[in-house]
Amino acid sequence: MPIRKVMKANEAAAWAAKLAKPKVIAAFPITPSTLVPEKISEFVADGELDAEFIKVESEHSAISACVGASAAGVRTFTATASQGLALMHEILFIAAGMRLPIVIAVGNRALSAPINIWNDWQDTISERDTGWLQFYAENNQEALDLILIAFKVAEDERVLLPAMVGFDAFILTHTVEPVEIPDQELVDEFLGEYVPKHAYLDPSRPITQGTLAFPAHYMEARYTVWEANENAKKVIDEAFAEFEKRFGRKYQKIEEYRTDDAEIIFVTMGSLAGTVKEYVDMLREKGVKVGVAKLTVYRPFPTEEVRELAKKAKVLALLEKNVTFSVGGALFQDFSRALINEKEKPVIVDFILGLGGRDVTFKDLDEALGIAQKALAGEEFDEVNWIGLRKEIL
């Protein structure tokens, strides 16, 4: 029987790691994800998880140790956030290029300067071009589930790419919610034991990993990472379906909420989706035709699903906790790219909000809705809007 426990997303992530039975966990503490390795180290110390727990002196070392362990052929896990993830940056490319199915839990946090430990998505969004798969959790249960799914997809022969699962700093990492911990046997069946296909150490099979590629081969190597990302789209759907069958919880790359007959669809990720669902419920009672689309998967970018979604709305209002300079938010770029060659497309309005832990209130959402409604009415509007910005102190 699955047990239900009240826990923080950090603990949920640690439980996911425990259930996935990685052989090596290497981690360096960083706010707000410190509790993840802390909890895992307890599991290891108590003999509940048979793994090597490597205490390292930086995130660069943490991910490097993971690369080494994964290249040696075992399931590998770590957790980090913000500057820690940024410090891993160069190794993130290496992990993807070497096609090592490492999983990282990321407590999504703003980047310095100024130093800020609270939530936005700039850390993982900044790593969107590393080749890693990216999942975003709305609540603590999703944090647990998506880590299991991330392992499943990452280790699939058709994919073999590392994956990161983001969950919002403090809003999720430090907030308790009831979480269902699935049965170990069911997780074992779902994930299976990790049997490395290409990357493993065996004296009878001498290989060089992470090797040099001359111009004659580098481009092809990069293409295979691209191809693996494309393959991941189908594999993720399969993993979601299998997860639902076994555990009863349904996941989709883009989860839609009250989008049928919606004129304006708010698009967002992470815990903000929960807030916006409430907001949409309230608006629907007043007869306003709005809906929500939540991106559970951000890389590979669900282009086809975005095109389907776009057919349903006149305005897509993107609510983003990240900045891509001169563009707006990263989603704005991705959505524009997905829709640019479509014959019929909705108007896209971009909203940057909630940076560095700024609360996103219904008042903020009203402001966004007002602009989206202007766009809907064919009036002039700004493509990029900073919501809740305190202009008076600038």
Place this chain on the structure above:
Amino acid sequence: MAESPFKAEIERVQKEYSEKMTPGAIAVIPGSSVVNKTGSWRVFMPEFNRDKCVRCYLCYIYCPEPAIYLDEENYPVFDYDYCKGCGICANECPVDAITMVREVK
């Protein structure tokens, strides 16, 4: 050179991946310094003056490669297949028996 104990496996994998990329760009025919000479990117090379040499072996000890071995008369011999031209030997030699000269083809 002794034959690799992994010869059969190496040949099998070589055949499988002779024309294809491996996942993760793994080199299935691992390089070895026995095959890959590491002295090929040298810019300067040590030039040895046997007359000056006092056979103190400082060069032999300090060469990081190690690309110096000793001949029957215990004079240093420089192995240019592996010498990377760092110049440490020339710096260490107390009697200036080693000079670094620009490598020319």
